[in-house]
Amino acid sequence: xxxxxxxxxxxxxxxxxxxxxxxxxxxxxxxxxxxxxxxxxxxxxxxxxxxxxxxxxxxxxxxxxxxxxxxxxxxxxxxxxxxxxxxx
Numbered sequence: 001x002x003x004x005x006x007x008x009x010x011x012x013x014x015x016x017x018x019x020x021x022x023x024x025x026x027x028x029x030x031x032x033x034x035x036x037x038x039x040x041x042x043x044x045x046x047x048x049x050x051x052x053x054x055x056x057x058x059x060x061x062x063x064x065x066x067x068x069x070x071x072x073x074x075x076x077x078x079x080x081x082x083x084x085x086x087x088x
Contacts, residue, residue, distance in 0.1 A: 012057040012064075014075050022054035022063055030054065030063070030079065032088035039083065041065075043076030056081070 010019050031050040033039040039047045042062075053066035055073075063079045065072045 007055065010055060010071060010073065012062070013073050014062075014078075015057070017058040019055040019057050019064065022056045026056075026063070026081075026084070027051050027054050029084055029086070029088060033084065036088050038085075038088060039079060041076060042078045042080060045076075047079070054079075 007019065007021055011017065012019055030039060034047045034050055037046060037048075041047060047065075049067060051065045051067060052069060054063040055066065055071055056063050061081055063081055064074075065077060065079065
């Protein structure tokens with residue numbers, strides 16, 4: 001889906017750490033949570049549009065959404081992965 005050169009060039013806007021393409025299983029799990037109305041971004045807004053993909057920062061704690069093939073690399077739009085649950 002993404003050009004690996006693009007992914008390598010992107011950095012977390014909060015701490016400049018590298019990001020990596022999220023596993024399909026993680027994106028699917030987040031999308032189930034979005035459908036259930038249970039996923040919020042760091043800005044406190046509930047997500048209502050499913051993700052095409054995601055970029056996870058090096059620490060593995062935050063995911064930046066990819067919507068309509070565009071990475072949304074804004075700190076308030078990131079999803080804290082600690083809220084992701086298996087039962088969605």
